[in-house]
């Protein structure tokens with residue numbers, strides 16, 4: 776689960792425009808990532824490489840982050856389906872939305888809304904300009920709202 780970091784890291788699309796989580800075909804993923812073009816890799820995490828891409832949903836085109844499970848990952852099928860089950864129903868300004876998933880043979884791929892400024896960890900450790908304390912406070916409050924929603928209170 777990832778948190779939006781507040782106004783400075785809003786996704787490129789509004790919450791109302793985000794569709795329900797759906798099954799995405801492997802060919803859609805191939806088109807979205809230009810067949811897993813290395814130049815579209817924006818990060819690498821516990822799951823594997825993360826690609827930037829676009830997915831067409833009806834008439835709209837969404838900016839997405841596509842996580843492809845690598846065979847070397849210590850995360851596996853159970854974590855994949857747990858993430859799908861947990862996140863597919865959640866929609867909150869302070870939580871990154873899961874837009875789709877793809878299970879195709881050995882391929883397990885998660886599609887999230889794209890965060891133009893990366894994750895909070897990226898923002899805290901990779902950005903040349905440190906966050907002000909006011910922004911840090913706003914981010915903490917946003918994360919708390921996201922957690923509260925997540926816990927269903």
Ligand SMILES: Nc1ncnc2c1ncn2[C@@H]1O[C@H](COP(=O)(O)OP(=O)(O)OP(=O)(O)O)[C@@H](O)[C@H]1O
Pocket residue numbers: 776817818819820821822823825840842871887888889890891893894897
């Ligand atoms: N939704 C997103 N939008 C933009 N960039 C993202 C997004 N998700 C991940 N990234 C990029 O990919 C990198 C790796 O992210 P990822 O979430 O896989 O890491 P992680 O913390 O190891 O998470 P996990 O272990 O849950 O897979 C991030 O540091 C970030 O740069």
